[in-house]
Amino acid sequence: MKGLRLKYRTKEAIVGYLFAAPVIVSVLVFAIYPIFAAFYYSLTDYQPLEARKFMYVVDPYGALELHTGILREEAGNYTLDELLANFDPIQFVQLDLGVNLDDTEKELVKRYFDSASLISDFREGKLPERLKVSEFMKRYMRAYGHKFSKYVPKFVGLQNFEDIFSDKLFYTSFWNAFLYSLVVVPIQTLLAIILAVAANSKIKGVGFFKAVFFLPAITSSAALSMVFMLLYSKPGVINKILVAIFGKFGFQPIDYLNEPSIALFAIMAMNIWSTAGYFMVTFLAGLQDIPSSIYEAAKIDGANKFQMFWKITMPLLRPQIVFVSIMGTIGCMQVFDQIYFLVRNLRNITISYYIYKNAFEYGKMGYASALAVILFAVILILSLIQRKLIKEQY
């Protein structure tokens, strides 16, 4: 009997790992490794173009024809020495194969490149037609061929972080993300609570309102950005309505997205509009859990509606408020899509957009990783504050 139980346990462990394996492997490969890699990159000058230089597929015949000025069919007509006399390995690798070499790599090529075997393969027609730079170098370096297989970024220590702290755009983009959270989170939370309280006050058609308020949340931020690009344009409908109402007080149409002092606030307004309804559902669920007897007791004690709201509803909604505001803050600190679509001025960019720009437009992945590490630290601190707040609650 004991043996059988043990057997079941072993079986359970095996099945358990089998079931959990895809998630565990995926997390190890696509989350844990990248986190360590990001920290490592942040201490290097990782350059994506350099990283790829050994991966390009090259055509050795074409490159040699270019270098020697001799067609492959005619190469057999020359002796090995004749061909070697006109062969310069560094120039060949750098210009004809098109692989950018740094000083150490040049030195290695100079010393260890096996020109003779390359040229004799060329003469005898034994060169591979197409192959990766890394494979090519492995084949034709007498030693240190592996140095050309994997890109190792230069270690720069804390240089990236030093650069960041004197980078004006870092401060601008970080402050913008912070300001974004600071404005959006409280307003969207309060708005969501107001909507939830309104929907919870014995009215008809709650389902309808809930469905309507969910609409922006299920629409992609890309599509919403396009719609607001139209609404916010200078001849757009928001200006038309505002002019119709306030025109006689001297209101002039505003180019919301091109005006650096206004653009970010315009995007914030759109964000509040698109998420308040979604969070309203969270609060409504919380409100429905508050027993009505509490309100009845308060009524007997002579409390008015406002007192009930501030003294009963708000404190009891605290778990939801903490949750929504922290989720909102984390989301806002990372806002990207709307910024990508709508921001036209570097003064209005946020940190995640600046990270993207550095990594994928400027090709400065080391620097971008350092920025990401800083963002990580800030979000970690915010999450710890969240934990503290929740602990205080219980």
Next chain:
Amino acid sequence: MSVRPSSWPVIVSYLILIIYTIATFFPFSWAILISLTPITYFDDDGNERGVNIFDWPPKLKLFPKPSAFGASLTLRNYKLIFEVVPLYRRWLLNTVIYAGILTIGNVILNSLGGYAFARLNFPLKNFWFTLFLALMMVPGQVTLIPQYNMLVRFGLINTYAGLFLPKLTSIFGLFMMRQFFLNFPKELEEAARIDGFGILRTYFRIVLPNALPAISALSIYTFLGAWNDFQWPLIIMSSKENYTLTLGLNFFRSSYYTYWQYMMAASIFMTIPMIIIFLSFQKYFVESGKAVAIKG
């Protein structure tokens, strides 16, 4: 007619809700209106004229024919976006495939994992669980660059595989399924075991068929997220044939920025499937909203 004092809060509530309903509908309605407005129209003399969608007032008319800005409304723009950008069909297909694969992958893998973490005992279970919990705090920007470089190394940039491989499981989805299985009546499984069912048979025959609500919620959540995803496809997909609909919108924005009608048609077009899904499975959306609240 006098209003009883106790009905004031109800009236104020209705007022707030109706105002916000209008505020929510307005941007959508305007976008729909523009998407239905033709680029050109023929005036009474038979001359073709451009429609100015920035005219004010918009001259909205419902009779005899619905019209705005002096031109009859039409669904033609929705057809035209497929003709103006022949790749649009491809982008739609790409998006369906991306969202579909992600949904299938997430449902299968997260429900397996969720069950393991909820019900089965295996070594280091708590370690993995705590690790996953901690990982939820890591912002996407941190893992983005190394993920990209890894895919470059494997030659998966600008491929479907590169797009969906890193997203086939999600920690959020795992926790969602785990939470469901934790609340699942244990008696059912125990009864199955007494009947001689093994763990695998219990899972596939008894547990999974009863997990439909959680699976639906996870499917919708994943499908929606993938459909609306922008940053990841933006980084991974470089050639136009591989774009998804959100990248397509970005293309419209940069190449057809004066054709607001097309841009609005493309925006509304990609929203319609989500609205249909939302209306058909509304209760699961609300459930996921509640689950989120409980987590806090």
